[in-house]
Amino acid sequence: MTLLLAAEVPNRLVRLSPIDIVIVIFYFALVLSIGWYLRGRANTGEDFFMAGREMTAWVAGLSFLSANLGALELMGWAGSAYQYGILATHWYWIGAIPAMLFLALVMMPFYYISKTHSVPGYLKLRFGESSRALSAVSFAFMTVLMSGVNMFAMAKVMQIVLGWDINFSIWVSSVTVAIYVTLGGLRSAIFNEVLQFFLIWAGALLIPILGLYEAGGWTNLKVLITQRASEQYIHMWSGLGSFSNNPMGINWVGIVFGLGAVISMGYWTTDFLVVQRILAAKDIRSAEMAPIIGAGFKMFVPIIVILPGLLGLAVLPEKLVPESVAVATGGHSYNDVLPLMLARYCGPGLLGLGVTALIAGFMSGMAGNVSAFTTVWTYDIYRPFINRTGSDHHYVNMGRWTTVIGVLISVGTAYLVMQFASIMDYVQALFSFFIAPLFGTVVLGMLWKRATGAGGFWGLLCGTLSSIGMWAWVKIDPSALRYVALSPHAKGLAQDMFQALWSFVVCVIVTVTVSLATKPMADGQLIGLVYGLTKVPSVGDVPLYQKPLFWAAIVTVVFFVLNIIFW
Amino acid sequence: MVSIWFFIGISLAVNGALILGAGIYQLVIPPADPGVVLFHLHANVWWGAALLAIGLVYSFKFAPKRQS
Numbered sequence: 001m002t003l004l005l006a007a008e009v010p011n012r013l014v015r016l017s018p019i020d021i022v023i024v025i026f027y028f029a030l031v032l033s034i035g036w037y038l039r040g041r042a043n044t045g046e047d048f049f050m051a052g053r054e055m056t057a058w059v060a061g062l063s064f065l066s067a068n069l070g071a072l073e074l075m076g077w078a079g080s081a082y083q084y085g086i087l088a089t090h091w092y093w094i095g096a097i098p099a100m101l102f103l104a105l106v107m108m109p110f111y112y113i114s115k116t117h118s119v120p121g122y123l124k125l126r127f128g129e130s131s132r133a134l135s136a137v138s139f140a141f142m143t144v145l146m147s148g149v150n151m152f153a154m155a156k157v158m159q160i161v162l163g164w165d166i167n168f169s170i171w172v173s174s175v176t177v178a179i180y181v182t183l184g185g186l187r188s189a190i191f192n193e194v195l196q197f198f199l200i201w202a203g204a205l206l207i208p209i210l211g212l213y214e215a216g217g218w219t220n221l222k223v224l225i226t227q228r229a230s231e232q233y234i235h236m237w238s239g240l241g242s243f244s245n246n247p248m249g250i251n252w253v254g255i256v257f258g259l260g261a262v263i264s265m266g267y268w269t270t271d272f273l274v275v276q277r278i279l280a281a282k283d284i285r286s287a288e289m290a291p292i293i294g295a296g297f298k299m300f301v302p303i304i305v306i307l308p309g310l311l312g313l314a315v316l317p318e319k320l321v322p323e324s325v326a327v328a329t330g331g332h333s334y335n336d337v338l339p340l341m342l343a344r345y346c347g348p349g350l351l352g353l354g355v356t357a358l359i360a361g362f363m364s365g366m367a368g369n370v371s372a373f374t375t376v377w378t379y380d381i382y383r384p385f386i387n388r389t390g391s392d393h394h395y396v397n398m399g400r401w402t403t404v405i406g407v408l409i410s411v412g413t414a415y416l417v418m419q420f421a422s423i424m425d426y427v428q429a430l431f432s433f434f435i436a437p438l439f440g441t442v443v444l445g446m447l448w449k450r451a452t453g454a455g456g457f458w459g460l461l462c463g464t465l466s467s468i469g470m471w472a473w474v475k476i477d478p479s480a481l482r483y484v485a486l487s488p489h490a491k492g493l494a495q496d497m498f499q500a501l502w503s504f505v506v507c508v509i510v511t512v513t514v515s516l517a518t519k520p521m522a523d524g525q526l527i528g529l530v531y532g533l534t535k536v537p538s539v540g541d542v543p544l545y546q547k548p549l550f551w552a553a554i555v556t557v558v559f560f561v562l563n564i565i566f567w
Numbered sequence: 568m569v570s571i572w573f574f575i576g577i578s579l580a581v582n583g584a585l586i587l588g589a590g591i592y593q594l595v596i597p598p599a600d601p602g603v604v605l606f607h608l609h610a611n612v613w614w615g616a617a618l619l620a621i622g623l624v625y626s627f628k629f630a631p632k633r634q635s
Contacts, residue, residue: 026585195575210610343603344603346611350610
């Protein structure tokens with residue numbers, strides 16, 4: 001065990017003391033215990049795949065946020081903050097808050113009232129089987145590959161940070177996830193995600209607290225950053241007037257319309273990994289409140305992600321470099337900033353908790369992907385296309401077996417990525433192809449009753465193909481980015497934003513055109529699925545502070561205030 | 568059913584106790600080379616105590632016997 005755990009990897013970032021290892025082992029024991037405890041409450045399809053649809057707003061909301069708050073993201077965005085400055089915060093504010101509120105107030109009623117079990121399930125009800133099939137197959141494929149990518153990334157991080165053997169990390173984490181999701185289904189995944197949320201804050205919050213103390217406060221931190229990098233590193237909006245005026249090479253159009261209006265909307269409102277957590281809410285009010293609770297906490301996540309990256313820029317003695325340079329020179333890359341800050345401030349015990357938070361982040365990401373894959377495979381591919389007449393018990397068994405097989409496919413993907421690192425980029429690109437067009441299809445389906453089945457399918461397909469086309473064009477000819485992003489000064493990140501924007505536009509245009517050219521669907525087919533034909537239950541005569549709209553307004557005000565403060 | 572908040576309470580309490588224990592040990596027997604910046608703040612003592620306190624509150628408030 002010692003040899004497996006503490007392989008002599010040169011330059012490993014931290015060394016765990018015995019107390020740290022006890023903390024890590026306790027975490028594994030706890031998640032397995034939770035899975036074991038919940039095994040008796042996952043024997044029906046509703047329980048196994050939808051957690052009984054009895055989650056409170058707080059549990060659903062924290063799980064919704066936590067499913068996205070993986071360790072790869074924590075480390076990656078801390079690294080981006082080191083590399084680009086406070087601009088990275090956009091992915092937590094305009095790149096999330098409006099979308100989460102839109103989901104809560106506009107889309108959730110339709111998802112919830114339709115009683116669908118998944119986003120592809122909603123597409124089937126609204127547009128028919130062809131749209132469901134396209135969405136389900138692409139989602140199932142992507143999500144299980146993403147699980148494998150996350151698994152490999154975790155193993156790699158554990159190797160670099162702790163010196164753990166890669167195979168050990170892959171197999172211990174995958175077997176643990178397989179056990180607790182197979183036993184307890186979605187409820188087990190959700191419980192562990194809420195646990196992970198608390199562990200992440202408990203493990204990571206000390207870094208900005210001690211870091212600000214060392215840096216001499218926020219004002220002095222800004223001075224240090226300006227000296228070591230540039231003044232543009234501490235402004236969120238003032239440098240976005242042109243591509244060449246900020247470290248990221250983006251502009252406000254890309255941020256507002258590409259990131260804020262399309263990418264974030266696409267992800268937060270249609271990615272089944274996160275939406276599934278809200279669908280498990282116990283009633284419509286909880287389903288509306290959950291994303292608002294998630295949005296409230298999301299606004300403060302930069303404290304434990306972006307701020308450590310900025311602090312690293314100010315206080316770390318060595319300069320961090322891009323990954324390729326780090327590998328060539330033996331230095332540390334941008335993505336190492338969070339573990340380096342952890343090692344800087346956290347002694348025995350605290351280090352163990354910080355590492356546990358990272359492990360928890362990776363594992364809940366895997367569990368989330370696997371549980372979403374299992375639901376979509378069983379209900380949106382297996383049941384409608386392979387076996388329509390199985391019993392509920394049969395589908396639950398299918399769900400359990402799919403969980404195991406999904407984990408094995410993820411393990412296979414992790415080993416494939418180990419051999420061909422560029423696969424990670426391809427899987428992430430794959431993800432980006434579907435998100436924006438799917439948002440276009442779903443939102444038109446919910447808000448425009450004239451959208452027809454054919455319109456929905458062709459819009460989704462054409463939007464996706466246009467996204468693939470733009471990606472391939474820039475891949476073959478990098479200078480093509482100037483056309484996609486409409487500027488010769490645009491840099492890499494601008495591609496994601498403008499690719500999403502144009503593919504969304506293509507999806508909408510095709511959906512509208514084909515819908516208008518095809519026979520409208522009868523009102524009777526659309527009840528409960530679209531605006532104008534859906535009776536949304538009122539929250540009732542409750543005090544203002546119990547109304548979702550009130551809290552959405554509070555979150556909106558705080559969102560604007562924060563953006564102004566950090567202008 | 569045992570509430571998720573009880574499990575969270577247990578997690579925070581146990582982790583808090585372990586961290587606090589490590590912190591007190593280092594306070595009583597300071598290491599020759601602490602290996603961390605700002606060691607003199609003894610963060611593991613007060614952070615461990617805070618986690619333990621929060622964990623105990625959650626564990627007690629959401630204990631299965633109290634819930635039933």
